Amino acid sequence: MPAPRAHKIRLNPTPEQEQYLRQACGVARFCFNWGLSEWKRQYEAGEKSSSYRLKKQFNATKREQFPWSYDVTKCAADTGFRNLDAAFKNFFRRCKSGEAKKGYPNFKSKKQSRQSFRMDGSRIKIDGRRLKLERLDTPINMTETLRFDGTIKSVTISEDAGHWYAAINVAVETPEHECQQKSVGVDLGIKTLAVLSNGAQFENQKLLRLELRKVKRLSRELSRRQQGSGRWQRTKRELAKLHRRVADRRLDYQHKMTTEITQTYQVVGIEDLNVSGMLRNHRLALSIADVGFGEIRRQLEYKCAWFGSKLMVVDRFFPSSRLCSYCGTINGELTLSDRTWICDCGAVHDRDLNAARNIETEALRTLAGVGSRTGKTRVERVSDS
Ligand SMILES: [Zn+2]
Structure with a gap:
């Protein structure tokens, strides 16, 4: 149709x-x-x-x-x-x-x-x-x-x-589409844009950072110029152009990623990130705005509907990072700066990969009606099939 x-x-x-x-x-x-x-x-x-x-x-x-x-x-x-x-x-x-x-x-x-x-x-x-x-x-x-x-x-x-x-x-x-693989958990991050539960990664483009440096330089230049002058106008135009280029590249990359994920997997689990809360943390704000979590979520929603996949949004209180994906023990001492950690069961975890695996498991548990760990995971879109 x-x-x-x-x-x-x-x-x-x-x-x-x-x-x-x-x-x-x-x-x-x-x-x-x-x-x-x-x-x-x-x-x-x-x-x-x-x-x-x-x-x-x-x-x-x-x-x-x-x-x-x-x-x-x-x-x-x-x-x-x-x-x-x-x-x-x-x-x-x-x-x-x-x-x-x-x-x-x-x-x-x-x-x-x-x-x-x-x-x-x-x-x-x-x-x-x-x-x-x-x-x-x-x-x-x-x-x-x-x-x-x-x-x-x-x-x-x-x-x-x-x-x-x-x-x-x-x-x-709407494409007739058979997903090859059953399910995936997606951990969105700042250092790496997304880590999938099968270990695949989508790099956050460092190029954006480079261009942001240019944005900063031009903004400073603009503030030094006399408002309304010819040079001011020129800098302003240049800045607007650069903003647009950054936004376009980011969007392009996000589209590539969300298309690939939704085309490949029947069930996609993501975390319900509290984006506005994270934006209030100023140190994180620039990075998050840069990555555009809200936009990624939006794209996953409508593309899952296109390709007939299910998007499972895992509750934001689900301890995706702290849970050991092998034995289920919760590591209460994990901090934001711990990139890898070792569970008491002996499992060595990469923080993001472990989180992605937990998100996948949680999504599948909820879908199977086993009941989620927090009871708040929900199906965002369910296809007709
Ligand atoms: Zn463990």
């Missing part, structure tokens, strides 16, 4: 392309405003109006009256009428439910309203980083490639804080 996915990508339009985008937004806004004034006029004349009728009326006369609308995709005009339809539906719904704020549609101004238009998937083409729009001769450069394979349903192009974005909606065929 196809599932809808969206990926928002920043665009790098040339000045000519930007001109086209602005014009398309303008046509969308014009049609909204034109439709609204016609609606009012027809209403006062005692006629019943609809956005569908107005669109037909517009299309019948556009060759004579609005020839400039042919400069851009016809989807721009459609956007205006679709927005008008939504605005009136909203208004009627509020009237019906007797809300105090009825919200009769307002005219859209160039300055105050969001600049955007939507195109049907059939009227665009994506090839790698090139986005080709109907009636625009050259393809627009995208800053990254589309994350999903599938049928492109629509693209909404909008401007935000001086940048242009394309939000691409894709219908993704």
